[in-house]
Every structure is written in structure tokens, then in C-alpha cells.
Amino acid sequence: MSIHPTPTILIPHLPPKTFVGIDLVTFTSTANFHGIRDLPPGWHFLYSGTTEALSLRSGGWFYVQDNEDNTRRTVATRTATGTGSGPEIFIWKWDVDTETLVPLKGDSNAERQEAMRFKANLGMIWQAGKLFRYRSRVTAQGVQKNQVVDEEDEEIEEEGRRDWSGLTDRLSQDVLLRIVGDPEVDADGRPRWMITSASTARRDTDDIPGLASAEPDGAGVDGMGRQEVEFSFLPIELRKTWREGAIGRERTEAAQDKSWALGDLVKQYTPTDSTNHSEGETQILGELQFTFLTALTLLNFSCLQQWKRLLELILTCRAAIAERESFMRDVLRLLLLQLQRCDDLEGGFFAIDADEGGEFLRGWLVRFVRSFEEVSHVGAGSIVKDELDKLEAWVRNEYEWDLHPEGVLRRGLLQLEDGEEVEMEMADDEDEETGEYAPTVVELGSGF
Known part of the structure; x- marks a missing residue:
């Protein structure tokens, strides 16, 4: 069988029963799961946790290049498209110390050789059925079984992809650089913006003396000793x-x-x-x-x-x-x-x-x-x-x-079970700014 690789996420050595999410689809990994193939162009978010429960989750934003439209505005630098030719292969590795997925950076010769080995084995992994097809809208069972879908399911899939595009079409490198900061760069020079459940903006952080330590720049440290991202949101x-x-x-x-x-x-x-x-x-x-x-x-x-x-x-x-x-x-x-x-x-x-x-x-x-x-x-x-x-x-x-x-009756007569009628009035609504909550304009005197 001839294999024509497509943009793929490789996740070797991921422990079984790990909670994994790609965009808006989540599932629990199996021993046969080694990654996700057929990634469509655009922004994607891969995230994981030790369990489906409310454990700390971490993930990273990355971009899959559209080879037919290299002028897309969201790709602004050479690092965003990588340095190699052919399909994009994104390699993530499981960090046993932090129990999170992290990019394989290629900081050493050993890591670079490891990345080359994983890519060389891509065809074998594909043929063995260990790469699951990307789905934007499917049950966890459907992802794990890597099942072939019928025409109706394909229509649902196309709708899901349109939804994801509509949910991410204003994301850009500029937005992520402003909010998250500098990305982590993998072995192929592709950036990934890494965040966790605990990442926060300074204004949303409770400073409780004796309970939390903070670095001089305001960024916190999570329970595993990792430096947390401090979001730089728009000032509102x-x-x-x-x-x-x-x-x-x-x-x-x-x-x-x-x-x-x-x-x-x-x-x-x-x-x-x-x-x-x-x-x-x-x-x-x-x-x-x-x-x-x-x-x-x-x-x-x-x-x-x-x-x-x-x-x-x-x-x-x-x-x-x-x-x-x-x-x-x-x-x-x-x-x-x-x-x-x-x-x-x-x-x-x-x-x-x-x-x-x-x-x-x-x-x-x-x-x-x-x-x-x-x-x-x-x-x-x-x-x-x-x-x-x-x-x-x-x-x-x-x-x-x-x-x-305003089309709802706010005052009128209500008939009780015994036939007696009483006058009832709906309470003023703070959200709607009615009654005592209605705004007023006050002219200040010349002394102010």
C-alpha cells in the first residue's frame, strides 16, 4: 500500500489512559495510540491531563501550513512554517517528571536523532493503524476506533471543521505573542505556545502572603516547579x-x-x-x-x-x-x-x-x-x-x-386558588436597569 503522509502529530510512548484533546474532541489514549494524522490547515490546540477529572491540564497552540496558500496572514515568520519540505510532522513527547506533553525541541544531538528516527518510522506506524484520523466532531469511541465514517458523518465533520475555523480565524502570531509571550520552538523550528489550566493574568491572581510565591516578574510557579505563563490580556x-x-x-x-x-x-x-x-x-x-x-x-x-x-x-x-x-x-x-x-x-x-x-x-x-x-x-x-x-x-x-x-407584564392582578385577587409587581431588575436601578443624570453645582 502506498502511503502519502499528511500533516501529522506524533506522540510516541504516551501512557495508556491519558486524557488527550485535539481542538474540541477529547478521548482517553490506548496503548495503540501513537498520534493523529490528516491535520487540516490552520490553528490547532493539543492538550492533555493525567485523567478526565479536574486535574491540571496543559497544552500548546500550533499552526499547520496550507501549502496552497502560503500568503495566509496568520503565518508571519519563517519559524511558523518550519525549515523542512514535505508534510509537517509535529512531534510531542511525554515528560514523565511533569506528566505533560511537551514539544521535542531538538536541543541536543540525541533529541535531533530521536526526531529523525520517529519521522523515518512514520510510514510503518501509519500502516500499523497507530495514527488516528483527525476528527473535529466525533465521539471518543469514534476517535479511538479510527472508524470509517459514512456520508452523513462526513457532513457533520465538515460542519465541525467550519465551526473550528470560525472559532479560530482571528487568532494570529501577533495575538499569541501578546497574550502568551515567546513560543517554544521544536526540532524543526516550528513554534508552539504552551499554557496550562493554572496560567493566569496578574489581575486574576490572589496574592495571599505565605501561601504562594511569585517571581519578580509576577509569573507564578506551579505545583511541579514549572514556571507558569502570565497572560498579558487587553487592559479593560x-x-x-x-x-x-x-x-x-x-x-x-x-x-x-x-x-x-x-x-x-x-x-x-x-x-x-x-x-x-x-x-x-x-x-x-x-x-x-x-x-x-x-x-x-x-x-x-x-x-x-x-x-x-x-x-x-x-x-x-x-x-x-x-x-x-x-x-x-x-x-x-x-x-x-x-x-x-x-x-x-x-x-x-x-x-x-x-x-x-x-x-x-x-x-x-x-x-x-x-x-x-x-x-x-x-x-x-x-x-x-x-x-x-x-x-x-x-x-x-x-x-x-x-x-x-419590556414586553413582559411587570404589574397586574393575580387570582389565588380561593378566588381572591391580589395586586402583584415584578421586582426591579439590576441587569435591566429598571426602577430603583434606572440610571440618572445629575448636574453638579459650580462648587465641584
Whole structure:
């Protein structure tokens, strides 16, 4: 049989019953598992843990080059494509000391020879059925059996690949370098950005004297003595969303409509010589993708918090709906896709933070719908409408969320079992800013 190697992950000597994940598919390894073949072009995330339970998980982001499109913007340097010819072979090794998968770096002659030996044996491993075909959406049993799928399953697979592409299409080297820092480089010069469940941003770290030690640069050390990654997220301060020096009405309105804060963030990450804000907006979208997927796959708490901060900033904007229509459309499209895949995590994505089934998100969406209706009355936000309608329909069907609470009767008569009628009134809603929570504008006197 003629073997034509495709982009492949080789994982020799992986202990059986190890928890392994590739993108949004997870499974438990067997003694016959030596890697994954037929990797499609684009970004991928390989991660592992000692068990499926809530143990420390670690993983790495890496990019598979599309040979038919070498100009793809996400590949910016020579190291991203490697130095060799032919199909890309990514070799990972099991570190018995840390019980994690790490890149085979080739730092020594022994490691370089080891990498060459694994590649030379690729055909034999392939023919022996020890390489499982990449699947983007399949049960763990399907991955382990490496089964041939029928036409209906192929359609599901294609849908899964489109989903993964939509969940990662704004990731780039620039985004990963900013958030994670310098990558680890393997024996072929290909970068991998390594992170764990415990990686965190400084703002999400509790400094408890006597319980945790920190390095001078703020990066922590995990339980096995490894240096932890400190995330460098976009700076979002939701308690101060107005410009320096703003007072009175301007300050109050900027607290209610966070469009100025969003615009300022976009400006900070747009090159000074550019009038096109797409680069700054892409950084935000890329971070939305990174934080969601890292929270989903590694159960990373800090990424979940940053994902929430980003959404709160964006969904509580009003003027930006008209000023940044394309960006808002892209955010809603991404959010719908994320919600559709958030149950890929056992127990559900929102269970990570015990946030009552995502009630925080419902409140922000209610505000966004109200803001959209206000700007749409003056002819703005037209390209946002289709994506908002799709999102509304989906959350209504899946979560039973009504994003138009003003259509709900808040006060009326309720008939009891004995026939008596009593007047009932729904409590004011802090999320919807009604009743005592309604915002007010206060003019300060000349003495302030």
C-alpha cells in the first residue's frame, strides 16, 4: 500500500489512559495510540491531563501550513512554517517528571536523532493503524476506533471543521505573542505556545502572603516547579469607561454607554500611522477566541474572566453599534458560534464559574438589544440585524431567554386558588436597569 503522509502529530510512548484533546474532541489514549494524522490547515490546540477529572491540564497552540496558500496572514515568520519540505510532522513527547506533553525541541544531538528516527518510522506506524484520523466532531469511541465514517458523518465533520475555523480565524502570531509571550520552538523550528489550566493574568491572581510565591516578574510557579505563563490580556477597566478629565453628563453617559472605552482600546492596538481600525478590532476578536477556547478546553479561570470582561465592554455599547457595524456583526456571529459549542465541555461551559447558567450574559444581551433598537430607529446598525436575529432565536430556543423584557407584564392582578385577587409587581431588575436601578443624570453645582 502506498502511503502519502499528511500533516501529522506524533506522540510516541504516551501512557495508556491519558486524557488527550485535539481542538474540541477529547478521548482517553490506548496503548495503540501513537498520534493523529490528516491535520487540516490552520490553528490547532493539543492538550492533555493525567485523567478526565479536574486535574491540571496543559497544552500548546500550533499552526499547520496550507501549502496552497502560503500568503495566509496568520503565518508571519519563517519559524511558523518550519525549515523542512514535505508534510509537517509535529512531534510531542511525554515528560514523565511533569506528566505533560511537551514539544521535542531538538536541543541536543540525541533529541535531533530521536526526531529523525520517529519521522523515518512514520510510514510503518501509519500502516500499523497507530495514527488516528483527525476528527473535529466525533465521539471518543469514534476517535479511538479510527472508524470509517459514512456520508452523513462526513457532513457533520465538515460542519465541525467550519465551526473550528470560525472559532479560530482571528487568532494570529501577533495575538499569541501578546497574550502568551515567546513560543517554544521544536526540532524543526516550528513554534508552539504552551499554557496550562493554572496560567493566569496578574489581575486574576490572589496574592495571599505565605501561601504562594511569585517571581519578580509576577509569573507564578506551579505545583511541579514549572514556571507558569502570565497572560498579558487587553487592559479593560469596566469601572472607568470615560476619558481622562470627563465630568458631569459626559462622564455619566460614558458609564452607561461604553463606546468611548471600546474605541480607546481599539485605538491603543492600532498602529499610529494607520487610519484603519481593523487591526485593533482584530486583536479584540482574537482575544475573544483565545480566552473562550482556553477556558473551554483547559478550564482556565483567568481566561473565563477576561472573556466575560470583553463581552461586557462590547455588549454595553450603544454608539459603537452604528460606528463599528462590521465589528459588532463579527462579535455577534462569533458569540453565537461559541454558545453553540460551549456544551462540548462536560457539564457545560457556564458551570466553570457557577454563574447560574450564564445569567450575566443574558443581562448584557438584553441591554444590547435595547441599544440596537434605539440606534436602528435612525437607520443605523443594519448589517448587525441579521446576526442579532440569529442569536436571539438561538438563545430563546436553547436557554428560553427573552431578550425583550419590556414586553413582559411587570404589574397586574393575580387570582389565588380561593378566588381572591391580589395586586402583584415584578421586582426591579439590576441587569435591566429598571426602577430603583434606572440610571440618572445629575448636574453638579459650580462648587465641584
